[in-house]
Amino acid sequence: EDGLLHTACGTPNYVAPEVLKDKGYDGTSSDIWSCGVILFVLMAGYLPFDEPSLIGLYKKIWEASFSCPSWFSSGARNLIKRILDPNPVTRITIPEILQDEWFKKGYKPPKFEQDEDVNLDDIDAVFNDSTEHLVTERKEKPVSMNAFELISRSQSFSLDKLFEKQCGSVKPETSFASQRPPNEILSKIEEAAKPLGFNVHKRNYKMKLKGDKSGRKGQLSVATEVFEVAPSLHMVELRKTGGDTLEFHKVTTKPRVYTVGKMSGLDASKREALGSLRFFNFL
DSSP, X not given: OOSOBOOOOSOGGGOOHHHHTTSOBOHHHHHHHHHHHHHHHHHHSSOSSOOSSHHHHHHHHHHTOOOOOTTSXXXXXXXXXXXXXXXXXXXXXXXXXXXXXXXXXXOOOOOOOOOSSOOHHHHHHHHTOOHHHHHHHXXXXXXXXXXXXXXXXXXXXXXXXXXXXXXTOOXXXXXXEEOSOHHHHHHHHHHHHGGGTEXXXXXXXXXXXXXXXXXXXXXXXXXXXXXXXXXXXXXXXXXXXXXXXXXXXXXXXXXXXXXXXXXXXXXXXXXXXXXXXXXXXXX
């Protein structure tokens, strides 16, 4: 009746303050806030609002208590602060975002074209194409990952961690972000893994590491895959597919000297925030 939405939904770290207050909210304005959080994550590599307790998290969101990394340009910093405005009335709108000077740099409006004459034979050919051809096309670059897949795959964005910290469980997977080319990422993983006794098998942008020694629960096996988040940003996912989870955790968190490159101006805490896999240190 009031023209507002009243269903509170979404991942807590991404939800706008007015959604948490449960007094009704404008869907468009709250979506802009969530997009601002996603933009921050893609640029910084970590969440602007992240606390171990929901009460602490909600307090930070209500107050819009966050700070931008030093490598953010002034234009990006100003836009994000206008998007993450806790007041939905004064929060920047979509038309205003489109006119923002930082946003307009390199921006090309999407063109939606529709052919008047549709050939049904062409449509049938697409759906009847062989899987072999599809696999061949996929070899050109890593699988693309959109924002929603990024959110669902990242450990930092999962509500499961609220319960796992209490019971002390160790997850059989980890991931980190890298600005390096995918081929270089996989090559450096292989370079770091072989001296530790791992046999390496690569195919496209996937890699399987298998230990040559048997541990508590057999040979440790790790599946690795590189996903494209943006043209110059990749997410690397590592999952334990065999062996002991504690051994996997030990291997992927113990600091080593192997490096792929460094991001200038980052202290240790920021490097760890950008990539949990300190063993390979892809920052």
